[in-house]
Amino acid sequence: MHATQCHNKKLEVHPPRSDLRAPAIQVSGLTKSIPTATHRVDILRGIDLEIQLGEFVAIMGPSGSGKSTLLGLLAGLDTPTSGQIILDGEDITGLDEDRMALLRGRKVGFVFQSYHLLPTLTAEENVLLPYELTGGNGSSGISDGPKRARELLESVGLLDRRDHYPVQLSGGEQQRVALARAFMVRPPILLADEPTGNLDTENGKHVLELLISLNLREGTTLVLVTHDEALSSRASRRITLRDGRIVSDERENAERATEPRP
Amino acid sequence: MPNALPSRDREGVGILNFSWATACKIAWRESRSSSFKFLFVILAVAVGVGSLTGVRGFSRAFHEMLLSQARTLMAADLSLRVFELPTPQQDSALAALSRLGVDRTWITETVTMASASVEKPPMLVSVKAVDPKKYPFYGEIRLSPPAPLSRALTADTVAVSDDVLLRLNLKVGDSIRLGGQPFRIVGEVTYEPDRMLGTLNVGPRVMMTRDGLDRAGLILPGSRAAERFLFRLSPNSPGIEPVRERLKATFPDALIADFRESHPLVTQALNRATTFLSLVSLITLIIGAIGVGTAMRAHIQQRMDSIAIMKCIGARSSHVMRIYLLQTIALGLAGGLVGVAFGLVVQRVFPSFLARYFELEPTAHWDFVTAAQGIGIAVLASLLFTLPPLIGIRRIRPSLILRREMEETKPDWPTRFAEARASLLAGATILIGFAGIAMSFATGTPRDIWRTGEYFAGALVISFTALSAVAWLMLRVLKIASRGKLPASVRHGISNLYRPGAHAQSVLVALGVGVMFTLTIYLVQHGMIAEMNRSSPPGMPNVFLIDIAPKDRDAVLDLVKQQRGVEGAPEVIGTVAAKISSVDGQPVDQMNLKGFARRYRSPRSVTSAAAMPDYVDLVRGRWWDSASGAPQVCVDEDAAKILHIQPGSEMRWAISGREVQTRVACVQSIDSVHLSSRVEFIFNTSALAGFPVIYYSSLRAQPSTVPALQEALYKRFPTVTVVNIADVLQIIQGVVDRISQVVRFISMFAILAGAVILSSSVAGTRFRRMREVVILKTLGATRWRVSRIFSVEFLVLGAVAGLMGSLLAGGFANLLLKRMLDAQTSIPVVPIAVSVVATAFIANAAGWMASFPILGQKPLEILREE
Ligand SMILES: Nc1ncnc2c1ncn2[C@@H]1O[C@H](COP(=O)(O)OP(=O)(O)O)[C@@H](O)[C@H]1O
């Protein structure tokens, strides 16, 4: 605990230098078990993984294999039972809630299967939220938040709906707002958990195209959980989980995939 | 969206035999899955019911305590003063009453001369003959040296007050002569709580048995005696009112009073306390119901997803309603039970605290009616408040959950109206239900009960409408205001209030109504206590000097002023003995006067005044502009009623053998604490000029110094009679003080309960917040950041609710004070300011406490709940 805190402070003072870039995500010996009333559920049984900056990784696997749990751990939304996670050079294991939240705000964008927009905010305000939460232009390097929010809304085709509340938007539209929100502060890492799972084929395809194009444009590291074979074939890397273990990890020809960020 | 299931549903293939048992099972299963949330609802209901039963229980216990103290001032439940001894028929009616369990004792009061021995000068004493085996029915007569009255008094003994000993230069154990017979003095009467009751209590007291009275031969035909019967009701005898009715029928001319009328101050204080206590009960009922209601509403709103899912898999609206109806009843019942238990614990624990700090000792007792009412109200309030959302079940589309999609547009006006009609209907049902409960709480005549219901419903409708309107307006204003340049978390906090699904309006209304009623209790309490203090100021006279000759007047006053322990200046009035000859031409002797009203046939003491004293309340007419001029008189209200006197009436008087003609200028009423209130007719000064005057004086002295004053006065002015009511007044003041303490305590308790319930209604928004907290955290908000956003939200919410609620409370309390308590009114600026701040603070603290545990939770757990 103490060690990680010191470690953490140091890292906050010295952000990783661009010429000597650490991998976007480093995971070693990661396990997650949950004690239930009757027995212990071992959800993740030892994951070792390294994802480079700018990679597009698809995570596949049957339902219940631990994909969502893994993604949640990567985003620091839960604490692992054992193992270590390093995000963009920062060790997040054992970070307290607030440091974790701050780090997430800067480094991780998240797209959920069920959108999770704040029902009390309009589309535009939802997109703007991460920018406001990270303290405006200071740390995110974005000079004009509202302008960027509108640009993002435009690129997901919802500029004219920016004053609408989530309940006034369809599922596909809500997910597009969620996409715009995830890219708002240019996080180096984007995690997406079955973002099309709740959508029909048409809308799902649209959302996915947007996700991939935004990802290319922003040069983000993308980790995407999906069941879609066709989609996964567009990824630079396919990792398959089963029963909480990685059972396969295949890379495409590296030509289009791992272009480091400019 | 087209629904794939309804056809199946209609044919009944989906759920064929959906019995109540099945509904029960499903309701139970659902509550098991999220037991924490259900526990929360039960606790919220319990807090409401607990405060309600606690306050009601206390009210009852206090009321009984006050009544029992009031009884000691009469020494009985009822007193009957007769002017002739009972006829045989009347005797048999009394005997019939005693067979019904109404115990009775006979008291005779008269005045006579007493002396230490045959050769010593006698003095006038007032004799009270009692049956020491029965008298007093309540309280006790204390003697010094201490001895029970029943043993001390025999046919040969008497007990006397200290001034008898002083004036006749006797001590306990000596002999005193009454009616030529010797009696042994067994003790000094130090405490006689019902002394004020007698009409012949002016002189020093001699208390004796009836046998002694007979032996002294003091009562001869035509002698001046007052006969009284005291009654005590047993638990299984008829109540006060029926007994009173029977006595009235048997003794049409007699003066009947019950223990609530032993002294005007006590009567007034008791009446006010009774009104106030039932008011507080009603108000805690509303606040409690709001607590129950908001908890249940929040609960049902969270169940909406489950309801949608059930409809998806083929449940009909009626099935779903059944499930949630059962769940509501179960929750209400559980909350009610826990609450009643909680209320009982409070009542058990508090008395020891009360005894220590408030000198109140209510007897807490298991009150089945209150408990049943509490549980009934919990269930009823739960049902009534969940009715509107349950009616709304019909409208929930299954698509809500399947596609997480919603209509893009609002429904058009006719549809909205149709939907609102159901809610309005439910609202009306709620109102009628509660007015009914309120009426079941009320006491008094059917008209009073009816009026209680009306007031109650009126207050509810007005406050809810006003609050809803202001809440709506407020949210509009906030929406516009938040467009300005504000820090992000302030803007976010404020916008949380007016966004769709924020429920701010309902919380605002609940909070506002709560504040309104809680503050109303405080304001009414405050006004009432102020009024009680006004009518019984601490400087109220407790010593009266009677028969001061004009030549002694200044010397007596000087002597009094030099005495230690005398507080303030003595009040003096000069009186003239005047007999009424006729009113508007009708001679008094020909008027049909009964019982005590016959006093107007004898000379009365009257006084004169130039300017109107500030304690005079003019009922009708005008006070004279100048004291000189034609004779005018201002008449006491009661006398005016008996003698049919109006302003403008002509009264003829016989004063010292002279005929005086007066015009009636006004009808007045004077608070009984003032000396002038004992004089029913006030003339203008010129009317009484030249007539022989006797002065009366009243003053306030520390009770312990009164004997010294008496002695000093007796030595220099033996003809001046000193009436010492210091001890009696102390008892009365004690009862009045106790009443105000009860009122203070109960209102404090109710305010506390109100605060707790308000907190729980804010805390009830907790589960709604979970998802928001998690999303904010996922997007990078720290706990501090999230709590800042919420703080702004709660502070604004609390301050606005506090402002609206307290403004309404100001109006409402003034209305109540005026209508129900006859008290003065004012605009309570400070209390309003304090309530605004306090509500903001409470809302913030409660919201914070409720949200704090969520802040630390791992986001993934909650996100998985989706
Ligand atoms: N809080 C929990 N309690 C018990 N079991 C859990 C909990 N969270 C996840 N699981 C179990 O862990 C397994 C993996 O879940 P998840 O990561 O959601 O799988 P996936 O996203 O691959 O479908 C599932 O079998 C699930 O039942």
Ligand SMILES: [Mg+2]
């Ligand atoms: Mg999953």
